[in-house]
Amino acid sequence: MAEATASPPPPRAPLAAELDGYQRLLIAWDEALNAGSDDPAGQALAVLARHVDQQRLRQLRGLLCPGGLYEALVLMPMPGLDMLPDPDALGSWPAPGLAMWQAVVAYRRRLDHLLALYDGLGTRSLERLQAALAEGVAPPVRSPRALYGLWQRCVDACEAEVLRVPDYSARLAAVARAATRLRAEQRRWAAQWLGIHSASEAQRALSDEIADIRRQLRLMARPGR
């Protein structure tokens, strides 16, 4: 739940975002050296692993958010999530406000089901890295860059395993469907209670019409091929 209640990280400059992990490793390593640690590299990697355990889940919540409008809604604390009845079991609910709430809960449940696969990603990566070094699978590390490169390969290998879980695509698709339902309920709620009607149907019909006219013109003036 800690990840769900944390605020999304502020946007960072691209290079800073790219080097975030490496910089964290170096800072933690330097601090461990200053503190006279017996195993400064191991200590620094443990810091990085804990960071990835939390940060990757936050990042994925942001990545899978159904749109900027919903960021606060899908990240807000929902301590009672497990106690609420499954929205699907309730059938159709007459009040649009409640239907929207149901959609939020359903979305969060599907998202949690997917993200469960990513639990402890950093810790698993650290175990993989330690095993690689101990078993001599990876060559001895002689620079911070080499250690970080190995770390990145281990994280990617662990995450690739997640992606290869047989029902991964189905879990991801369920999140997409729940996000769609959430957006639809929000539109319905806005229309019924706030009187804000989206012009989506008319707009889409118009787009189709324009494309159809262009198509007919093209067929009438079909160029020689």
Place this chain on the structure above:
Amino acid sequence: MTGVRVTAAQVRAERARVQAWLDAEQPVGPWPTRERERIGIEGKAVLRFYPGSNGAAGRPLLLVYSLVNRPDVLDLAPGHSFIEALQRRGHPVYLMDWGRPDASDAGVSMADYVNGYLIKALQQVRQRHARRTVDVVGICQGGVLALCLASLAPRAIHRLATLVTPVDFHTPGDLLAGWARSVAPEDLVAEDGNLPGHVLGGLFALLRPLRAATATRTAVAELSSRRRRERLLRLLDWQADYPDQAGRAWREFVTTCYRDNQLRTGTLQLDGHVVDLRRLGCPVLNVYARADHMVPVAAARALGQMVEPHRYHELAVDGGHVGVFAGRRGLQAVSAAVSDFFLARNQKSPADARLS
């Protein structure tokens, strides 16, 4: 920690170095506009023209990039540009820029993109150079569109090169195809009728860990040079930019290609015309990446089972998807191979080269 032999001095020097890079970071500037001319095609689509190094002498080349990302990655930076590499070899290059679809484009179909936009682009290029035929390079999804074009307008194409292009969408382990088959395309379409760019951006970001180890991450060593840092920033900028997808074309692409595999089975129809790759009349060079996480090798190589053997040539490249047209090795070797293929008079045996 076992196996780690790094001194305190190394760690401290590296920490200071990284901090200095970050302190010196500048925002990404505007993308260079090296093209000599922009020619309106239809809707928001324009052709960007880059003359060849020897003027208009060479046969013009039409580059068809995917609808998913912006094509700017093909001209990333001076000295690191797929387009520039082709220009240097004398090819006048036309890049199809699809623009950024908005609500007014929600009804644009795959047939519109091929029979409308691409056919018009082809006509423009032929007229401007007074040529009967044009060379075409299709990249990723753009390769699918280019194959459709080559099938439906065979007399206008001299030679065709496809780069990292899926043809069989039902190969084992194709995660993107698995996802596409699990969702109802209509479910993801936004209120304006289009697929929001961030949906695809999120999906591709999830798949990123599947990239080949060598192509997975930016090697920190690469960042020592300021020019390389700038190039990386531009690449990151491009990677974060996913235009919305015209809703109808996107739904059709998912349904016909990913779900029903119609390109592979020869049953895809555009405006009632069947796209049959077995009847492609021009020589084809198929370039695929051995560690492509987006287009599995088998998905790309399926083209070889469809095109007549004497017309089919293949180039395998080590590395990942983007590396083929934006990586250092890809820029040098792939642009050269594509150019040689277009300039060759006779190609009797398939080319297969390992780039390492």
